Amino acid sequence: MPDLKPFLVLGFALGGVFAMSGVGLVVLYRATGVLNLAYGAIGATGALITWSLLDAGWVPDWVAYLACIVFGGAATLLYGVLFGPPFSARDPLVKATATLGLLLILLGAMQWVWGRDPHGITLPTSRWNYDLFDARVSGTQVIGVVFAIVVTTGTAVFLRVTKVGTAMRALADDREITATLGVPVRRVEAAAWLGSGLVCGGAGLLLSNLVGLDIVGLTFLVIPALAAALIGRLHSLWVTLAAGFLIGIVQSSLTAFSEVAEYRTLTPFVLAILALLWFATRRRQTPAGSSR
Amino acid sequence: MSEPDVQASDEERAPLAATPASTLPRGEAVPPETIRGLRPRRDPVRVLVGAAALAFVTFGLPGMIDRFWLQIVTSVVIYSIVTLGLGLLIGRAGMVSLCQFLLLAIGAWVALRLDFATSLPFPLLVLSAGVVTGLIGALIGLPALRLSGLYLALITLMAAGAITVVLRIAQFPNGGGGFFGNSAAGGASSRLPRPAIATGDTAYFRYCIAVAVLMFLLALWHVRGKPGRAWAALRQSQATAIAAGVNVTLYRLWAFALASFMAGVAGALLAAASGGVNINQFPVQNSILLLAVVLMGGVYSLGGAVVAALLLRLLPALLDDWGVSTELLTILFGVGILQVLLTAPGGLVDQVPKDLANLGRGLRRLVGPRRAGDEAPPP
Numbered sequence: 103m104p105d106l107k108p109f110l111v112l113g114f115a116l117g118g119v120f121a122m123s124g125v126g127l128v129v130l131y132r133a134t135g136v137l138n139l140a141y142g143a144i145g146a147t148g149a150l151i152t153w154s155l156l157d158a159g160w161v162p163d164w165v166a167y168l169a170c171i172v173f174g175g176a177a178t179l180l181y182g183v184l185f186g187p188p189f190s191a192r193d194p195l196v197k198a199t200a201t202l203g204l205l206l207i208l209l210g211a212m213q214w215v216w217g218r219d220p221h222g223i224t225l226p227t228s229r230w231n232y233d234l235f236d237a238r239v240s241g242t243q244v245i246g247v248v249f250a251i252v253v254t255t256g257t258a259v260f261l262r263v264t265k266v267g268t269a270m271r272a273l274a275d276d277r278e279i280t281a282t283l284g285v286p287v288r289r290v291e292a293a294a295w296l297g298s299g300l301v302c303g304g305a306g307l308l309l310s311n312l313v314g315l316d317i318v319g320l321t322f323l324v325i326p327a328l329a330a331a332l333i334g335r336l337h338s339l340w341v342t343l344a345a346g347f348l349i350g351i352v353q354s355s356l357t358a359f360s361e362v363a364e365y366r367t368l369t370p371f372v373l374a375i376l377a378l379l380w381f382a383t384r385r386r387q388t389p390a391g392s393s394r
Numbered sequence: 395m396s397e398p399d400v401q402a403s404d405e406e407r408a409p410l411a412a413t414p415a416s417t418l419p420r421g422e423a424v425p426p427e428t429i430r431g432l433r434p435r436r437d438p439v440r441v442l443v444g445a446a447a448l449a450f451v452t453f454g455l456p457g458m459i460d461r462f463w464l465q466i467v468t469s470v471v472i473y474s475i476v477t478l479g480l481g482l483l484i485g486r487a488g489m490v491s492l493c494q495f496l497l498l499a500i501g502a503w504v505a506l507r508l509d510f511a512t513s514l515p516f517p518l519l520v521l522s523a524g525v526v527t528g529l530i531g532a533l534i535g536l537p538a539l540r541l542s543g544l545y546l547a548l549i550t551l552m553a554a555g556a557i558t559v560v561l562r563i564a565q566f567p568n569g570g571g572g573f574f575g576n577s578a579a580g581g582a583s584s585r586l587p588r589p590a591i592a593t594g595d596t597a598y599f600r601y602c603i604a605v606a607v608l609m610f611l612l613a614l615w616h617v618r619g620k621p622g623r624a625w626a627a628l629r630q631s632q633a634t635a636i637a638a639g640v641n642v643t644l645y646r647l648w649a650f651a652l653a654s655f656m657a658g659v660a661g662a663l664l665a666a667a668s669g670g671v672n673i674n675q676f677p678v679q680n681s682i683l684l685l686a687v688v689l690m691g692g693v694y695s696l697g698g699a700v701v702a703a704l705l706l707r708l709l710p711a712l713l714d715d716w717g718v719s720t721e722l723l724t725i726l727f728g729v730g731i732l733q734v735l736l737t738a739p740g741g742l743v744d745q746v747p748k749d750l751a752n753l754g755r756g757l758r759r760l761v762g763p764r765r766a767g768d769e770a771p772p773p
Contacts, residue, residue, distance in 0.1 A: 198547060198548075199490060202492075203728045206683065211725055214719060318677065365559065365563070375552075
């Protein structure tokens with residue numbers, strides 16, 4: 103049995119970011135019915151902007167880091183304001199497909215501006231190292247875990263307690279009735295887009311640190327987050343959080359077993375398929391659209 | 395095949411399983427010419443023009459272009475089989491698959507592996523690559539078929555990621571041992587030997603056209619027959635389809651397997667094309683580019699598949715030739731997805747003739763005000 107501790111630590115950190123991204127996806131999906139497949143691309147673009155700002159050295163470092171989060175929020179909000187309303191009455195599948203358009207636009211722009219060479223960001227927190235159970239833990243990894251739990255708890259409390267959160271839950275049930283009740287539907291949706299986008303920017307910044315700033319790689323890191331969201335049935339924040347951690351830990355631990363180490367990035371797919379099979383045995387013939 | 399059924403299914407088409415009203419820009423009634431334009435075209439003139447164009451491309455074109463462009467055009471033909479399958483899946487069955495591009499790779503892999511393991515003739519290799527890929531595609535779709543279309547799309551996106559990972563490890567067979575049949579000594583690219591009747595580039599181009607025509611006929615047969623009607627019913631309302639006795643799971647699975655079969659067939663053809671195949675040809679983002687071009691080409695007519703393949707293979711080569719960055723094309727395709735979903739559900743095949751007609755009308759009005767006056771109703 104190989105020593106799993108270092109991989110567990112890294113897995114927790116990765117899982118935290120997957121979980122956080124998954125929660126961002128689920129919140130937006132619940133409020134607007136849009137599953138944002140461009141989530142990874144937005145985070146990656148934000149991280150590249152941060153890299154450029156750091157590289158140019160025009161602004162203090164913390165402004166550059168903030169820029170990634172702000173870009174995530176701004177880009178997501180802009181898409182939501184422009185394309186949310188025209189697609190609002192459409193099938194969730196169409197809404198998700200439309201975000202693939204955003205993904206391609208951002209991917210093309212990134213490859214055009216930043217080329218195909220890898221870049222790198224090192225957050226100052228990555229230099230803070232601790233020893234935990236014989237494993238090195240960096241500050242960024244701790245932030246990844248803590249942030250995921252804070253974001254999930256914060257979102258759950260927000261949805262339960264605040265007026266906007268209540269409106270979002272109402273929107274998730276029925277947009278038309280919510281509008282009839284006098285809820286400013288578009289403003290509430292905009293809030294969901296912004297919140298989800300800010301989390302996305304944060305996740306992009308952390309992931310660019312934890313797994314490297316690779317354009318295509320980061321863009322398709324939406325896949326493990328999607329798997330986590332899918333296991334949470336695109337509804338439950340807590341199951342998504344747990345699934346994100348599970349995916350991160352399993353994927354990272356597999357690194358220790360040389361026979362399967364190469365295949366470890368299949369983890370999200372395999373776990374999501376298993377979850378779907380389990381759903382399928384518990385539920386017969388779901389009418390289209392009722393899975394929201 | 396009964397006539398009214400086909401027409402009903404064609405008039406009430408809706409992309410991606412949306413309700414018919416929502417496929418149009420908001421606040422617009424269905425313009426009559428849309429419905430007329432979307433009816434199955436049985437016009438003998440059109441059929442003749444199509445046949446003449448096909449004959450020209452098959453026999454005239456290879457003599458007019460050099461070897462490089464012949465390779466590009468061959469790949470356009472091969473890719474039109476993939477876009478045909480995906481177009482059927484989206485436009486007819488109302489499902490979205492994001493792993494078609496990787497299924498193409500699987501088709502190529504299976505054909506190569508079978509070629510190294512057996513001595514099957516080329517047409518059988520192509521057929522078995524199609525069947526195996528169809529089965530794999532059906533297996534991928536199976537867990538999500540009972541859930542909504544969104545789940546299926548997500549599973550296929552994850553499958554695309556997963557296949558990419560496995561492909562990077564396994565590589566294409568190049569004569570090595572073991573199940574994967576790859577050895578480092580064999581080189582990065584693998585190429586399937588061509589059939590004896592089509593060893594040259596021009597002959598192989600014609601061979602691909604023949605296979606593509608067969609696939610288009612297969613698609614036409616499905617669309618006009620019982621599966622087409624079942625898919626049309628499913629797309630309108632699953633509950634109604636069940637009430638009408640349509641086996642929902644079977645027909646969805648069939649659509650998925652058919653699209654995968656076509657991807658597999660195309661994969662086998664691709665493996666024998668010039669240069670063969672290597673894993674760098676199959677990056678995961680191409681699955682999304684494929685979806686974009688299929689939507690842009692038009693998912694409601696079989697001609698859209700050809701336009702999609704031209705967008706995917708010919709346009710990048712042309713841009714490269716003119717020194718324009720191909721990354722811009724990715725951006726354009728992204729805009730294309732949004733544009734098609736928002737305002738032009740029929741894609742380019744449907745939109746361009748309409749826009750040209752509008753432009754022509756506008757120009758006539760601009761140039762000849764007197765003629766515009768002629769159209770005014772008599773007092």
